[in-house]
Amino acid sequence: MRWRVVTLVWLVLTVSGNPVIAADNSVVFVEKCGACHKRGTAVAPINPADKAGLVWVKYFQRKRHPVELKSRITEDEMVIILDYLDEHAADSEVPVAAAIPK
Numbered sequence: 001m002r003w004r005v006v007t008l009v010w011l012v013l014t015v016s017g018n019p020v021i022a023a024d025n026s027v028v029f030v031e032k033c034g035a036c037h038k039r040g041t042a043v044a045p046i047n048p049a050d051k052a053g054l055v056w057v058k059y060f061q062r063k064r065h066p067v068e069l070k071s072r073i074t075e076d077e078m079v080i081i082l083d084y085l086d087e088h089a090a091d092s093e094v095p096v097a098a099a100i101p102k
């Protein structure tokens with residue numbers, strides 16, 4: 001009897017774990033990056049599937065972004081966002097092209 005409960009809890013955690021984390025990461029991305037990158041504004045929408053994972057990482061490592069982001073996005077948030085971009089990049093198994101609607 002006990003094992004059934006343990007197995008059930010394990011199953012629920014395993015099955016629900018990843019999508020929950022992924023959903024949270026997309027919220028950070030849409031909230032922080034989407035604050036400027038919005039449809040209908042001068043700053044075009046961006047999405048993970050716009051670039052390959054490594055290209056995203058290098059883009060920010062090499063500080064290519066034209067606008068300073070440090071005052072708006074903390075380092076922790078940036079780690080979450082980069083993780084999300086990499087996880088859903090063009091060359092990932094689950095590319096996301098419309099987290100911010102085009």
Ligand code: HEC
Binds near residue numbers: 034036046069
């Ligand atoms: C303070 C406003 C602002 C925020 C916040 C912001 N950006 Fe930008 N971003 C801009 C502006 C302005 C440009 C230059 C204009 C353009 O390319 O549309 C730009 C350009 C870019 C470009 C180059 C354009 C292209 O299509 O390749 C990328 C990529 C980009 N941003 C990604 C991001 C990501 C990822 C985030 C979140 C971590 C982010 N930006 C947050 C304002 C912002």
